[in-house]
Amino acid sequence: MSAMFEVKNLSVQFPLGRMKTPEGRRKVVLKAVDRLTFDIRAGECLGVVGESGSGKSTIARCMLNLLTPTGGEIVYDGKNIVGLTGPDIKKLRCELQIVFQNPRSSFNPKMQVGRILSNVARFYGMDGDEAGKRIDELSQLMGIGRDITSHRSGELSGGQLQRLALVRALIPSPRFLVADEALSALDVSVQAQILDLFSGLKASLGLTMMFISHDLTVTEYLCDRAMVLYLGRIMEIADADALFADPKHPYTRSLIAAKPEIELGKDRKKTLLKGEVPDAVNIPAGCRFCTRCPDAIEGLCDTEEPEMAEISPGHFTACHIYNI
Numbered sequence: 001m002s003a004m005f006e007v008k009n010l011s012v013q014f015p016l017g018r019m020k021t022p023e024g025r026r027k028v029v030l031k032a033v034d035r036l037t038f039d040i041r042a043g044e045c046l047g048v049v050g051e052s053g054s055g056k057s058t059i060a061r062c063m064l065n066l067l068t069p070t071g072g073e074i075v076y077d078g079k080n081i082v083g084l085t086g087p088d089i090k091k092l093r094c095e096l097q098i099v100f101q102n103p104r105s106s107f108n109p110k111m112q113v114g115r116i117l118s119n120v121a122r123f124y125g126m127d128g129d130e131a132g133k134r135i136d137e138l139s140q141l142m143g144i145g146r147d148i149t150s151h152r153s154g155e156l157s158g159g160q161l162q163r164l165a166l167v168r169a170l171i172p173s174p175r176f177l178v179a180d181e182a183l184s185a186l187d188v189s190v191q192a193q194i195l196d197l198f199s200g201l202k203a204s205l206g207l208t209m210m211f212i213s214h215d216l217t218v219t220e221y222l223c224d225r226a227m228v229l230y231l232g233r234i235m236e237i238a239d240a241d242a243l244f245a246d247p248k249h250p251y252t253r254s255l256i257a258a259k260p261e262i263e264l265g266k267d268r269k270k271t272l273l274k275g276e277v278p279d280a281v282n283i284p285a286g287c288r289f290c291t292r293c294p295d296a297i298e299g300l301c302d303t304e305e306p307e308m309a310e311i312s313p314g315h316f317t318a319c320h321i322y323n324i
């Protein structure tokens, strides 16, 4: 599979102004994403997991050109799209789309569903007939009945709204769709229905996807590959089956052990995550996970940042325990 995206050394720093630090008052920057290199292959669904604040949404915003990274490149179809301007941006806006966590906050509750969708179609340059056809086709695919179009969006349930968000995102026939916690605000039964829609999208529309989620079970079910982030760095990336069946990085193991359905046992106790995620402004030296890692090696993990290494074909992890 060829790469649709090649992300190289992507970094995003947010300046937080001058702050009091142990070294006195100084300018502080928050490293939300730190020198990330990965690719997204055409036709695949890449899962992105990691605790809150690990940089998942920041990456998504960069990929969609909604945020300009501080450093690095995002090569899309062979062309670096960082800092792109002019007509190329419009083309990107059509081809790259996103669905967010809370559909309620992304629609005007007073506006009629039919009008919302036809406005979007018009924005993408479709005429009335073309728009009507496309909206009908997608509404059918997403299981939205015709009767809904006369309702205001504020009258819809969370599940209906998320279907609507999907229709809206798919109107311009994107090639790439990011789902950023798109299931988290929904009831479990509705989550399952929307999950089925996502899993059908690859087959029915040939979409390439980036699926951001806290839910490892869903990620394992839906994604071809998965990438595990911790404080803005990749800890592990591999085929989803391999990553979940045989996680290599102690952080991935801890995340998997924290899955609620796993029975409490010796292994789970050993690997359960201790403590809080460190402050993204004061990232620990060496491996940034070392302050919480059950396998940390003193004098190595707390001083030297591990390089990403391929420890079996297609399975990469950044951890010193595989290099000693």
Ligand SMILES: Nc1ncnc2c1ncn2[C@@H]1O[C@H](COP(=O)(O)OP(=O)(O)OP(=O)(O)O)[C@@H](O)[C@H]1O
Pocket: 014, 030, 031, 032, 050, 051, 052, 053, 054, 055, 056, 057, 058, 059, 280
């Ligand atoms: N505009 C901003 N200004 C300052 N800091 C920001 C900004 N946006 C994000 N951050 C910080 O960047 C880090 C990464 O945030 P991001 O939203 O990408 O995390 P996330 O993995 O999506 O988390 P969540 O799971 O909670 O959605 C966090 O420490 C966050 O506080």
Ligand SMILES: [Mg+2]
Pocket: 056, 057, 058, 180
């Ligand atoms: Mg987020």
